[in-house]
Amino acid sequence: MEQTLILVKPDGVQRGLIGAIIGRFEQRGLKLVAMKFIQMSRTLAETHYAVHKERPFYNSLVEYITSGPVVAMVWAGKDAVAAARATIGATNPVAAAPGSIRGDFAMEIGRNLVHGSDSPENAVNEVNLFxxxxxxxxxxxLTDSWIQE
Ligand SMILES: Nc1ncnc2c1ncn2[C@@H]1O[C@H](COP(=O)(O)OP(=O)(O)OP(=O)(O)O)[C@@H](O)[C@H]1O
Ligand SMILES: [Mg+2]
Known part of the structure; x- marks a missing residue:
């Protein structure tokens, strides 16, 4: 079964949205595989966001993700990566559909609450990183057969 790495970013933790965010993935039917509450080190943050190293927002992104604790999780399901990305919503919360996490709870790209792996290949690497x-x-x-046939 496909797995994806999900992070509740520091803004989600600080704003008391951990439960609401986890609830979205639970309700969708994704299956929890692993979870921990951690302070990401700078090294872990730089490795996790290495693809963005040349982007102008890279430094602020690393500052943001290390600015407080995060909840790291692995969720599984058929097409878990795509399903979780849809539940999270577009990167810029202003463009995120209502009903998605970002569309319901966030206002800015630099405070967009949640991370989700963007491809099955990256998901494998990210899950192994955390x-x-x-x-x-x-x-x-017990509900598995009622969620996936
Ligand atoms: N133009 C930008 N300005 C500021 N921050 C940005 C910008 N683009 C992306 N980011 C930040 O970098 C993160 C990673 O960007 P990416 O393109 O991978 O988006 P994403 O895949 O939707 O988000 P994530 O990887 O966190 O799930 C975004 O979630 C956002 O916090
Ligand atoms: Mg991404």
Missing amino acids: FTPEERVTWNR
């Missing part, structure tokens, strides 16, 4: 295999739980959810 979690060891032992930290990822394989479990049987």
Whole structure:
């Protein structure tokens, strides 16, 4: 089953939106595989956002993601990456559809609450960057057959 890395960014934690954000993924039918509450180190942040290294917003992005604790999670499901991205909404919250997390709770690109892996390949790398295999739980959810046929 495909897995994706989700982060509740520091603004989501500070604004008391952890529960609301996790609820969106739970309600959608994605299945929780791993979760931890951490302060990201600068090294972890720079590795995670290495693709943006040449972008003008890179430094502020690293500052933002390390400015306070985050909730890191792995969620699984068929097409989990695309499903989670749709639930999160467009990168710029002003353009994010109402009903998406960013469309309902955020106002600015630099405070957009959530990270979600953007491709299955990147998801594998990001999941491995944040979690060891032992930290990822394989479990049987009784509702699985009511969510995916
Ligand atoms: N033009 C910008 N100005 C400021 N911050 C930006 C800009 N573009 C992107 N960012 C920040 O960098 C993050 C990573 O950008 P990316 O293009 O990967 O968007 P995303 O995939 O929607 O977001 P994320 O990777 O956090 O899930 C964005 O979530 C946002 O916080
Ligand atoms: Mg991205």
